Amino acid sequence: MLSEPTPPKQRQLRRPEAKHLAVGKDSGRGNIFLLVDMNAFFASIEQQCNPFLQGKPVLVCGDPKMRTVVAAASYEARPYGVESGMPLQRALQLCPHAVLVEGNPAKYVDTAKRLHRIFLEFTPQMEVFSIDEVFLQLPPSADPLEIAGAIKRRIREQEGLTCSIGIAGNKMLAKLAASLQKPDGLVWIKPEQAEEVLKDLPVEKMPGIGEKTAARLEALGVRTLGELARCPEERLFQVFGDCMSQFLHQAGVGRDGTPISAFYQEPIIKSMGHNYTLPSDTYDLTLIKSHLHRLSEMVGRRIREENFTGRTVRLTITFGGKTYQSLHSITRHLTVDESLFDGLDIYRVALRILGRVGLNGKPVRMLGVSLASLRKGIYKPCLWEDFEKKWRLVAAKDAVNNKFGEWSLMTADVLAVVRGPSRRKSDLPIRAAVRNMKGPAPKTLLGRRFSPS
């Protein structure tokens, strides 16, 4: 019998026991939140690996021979204006003597997992926010300064790395606190201090308020969080709408009720996808299709690992331009009747979307494929024999890739755009690696219960 489809829901796994939790007098506070932010994470790890990089401006990036961006800059590079996400060419104009190191996501993910084991010694309430940021929740009786100090010491002794820790009564303020002192900072915003701390801070200092929102707030005469707190919510509603105005109003006073999304709780997954920025803008339709197929296969692999199928394929294309401002993206989707799990089927739907959209003579810079309308388990389709044959073929392909490494088996058109199995370079994009850290371990397809009725 095929497994009955079930909507995705939160599932409780076993909670680890915290070993070092300091218990003091109940101060009457609510729960305490820590945000641990690793300082220049990737660059610091590379400087630990290679002592000759210490004290030098280091830029961790993709392949320097291709179009790439700065994934991380060491603190020695930052005074030159280099930031994460900056195109590498621009970064080298600002800091020509920077040392370039090609990043290794698997190295950083493995380090992050070791750090998580440290954090779990102090509390089981841990939320992996990103590869270098983790929220921790402590009970009201805990001594946050003692715990934060112990965490910093453990990280320094075990990994040789530093972090900034923010402490506050909610996640938003904890993240803000961590950003106020870098590197190697420790900032506690107590409830009675929040108003004083926030009043003169620029609005973009608050997590969740970016450049565009800050510009729109400035048009309203709001530049600081204090001014945001005093701005009537109705005025914010007129400009930003319902959800955003509520968020901004809360942000102005540093209020945030979002709970920890603990690592042992499976998140509700709405879609899975992969993006890829091409090494150079291209008009080559064959190349574009090969990349689309590769991305579709990656989506299919993850979908099967998590035991999902989906019915909506979403295609995103960013067209190239002479300047960053002239880039133009479109996203189109197509929902089909059948439940998709095979990368080839996802690719075929993506091609249908591409056919409808057309490139209109414009070069392509970035492609993205995702699958939505997800359901757990497999729907029994009408054409049973075809389905069984496809399922076995896909299972066999997964078994080969599980045994010999990703992309050990692939179609000829994908071979053209995939690097071969590499000892050092990981094919796993960093964001996908973080997602894998958060969720359960990947399962092989052959482990699934499957028997035709």
Next chain:
Amino acid sequence: MSSVYQEFDEAIAVEAVFYRGQIRPRRFQWGNQARKVARITYRWKERKGEATVYFFALLTEDRTALEICFNDKTLEWRLVRCWQEG
């Protein structure tokens, strides 16, 4: 910039200690040269199919920074990359 990592993919002979779940390379032969490990500066691991590959960033006694790896399925040690100071 003139300081770079030079990539390799060469099998090397390594003398290592396996003790209490840890691997500690002590010495290795690269080409005709034997080198002694002064310090393991970093370690991490990666999955390659069924294999776990253990990576070590090393500083040798002659002040060379490099990375080597050990594949627990093939039981092979390989030189990954070497730092070339410009």
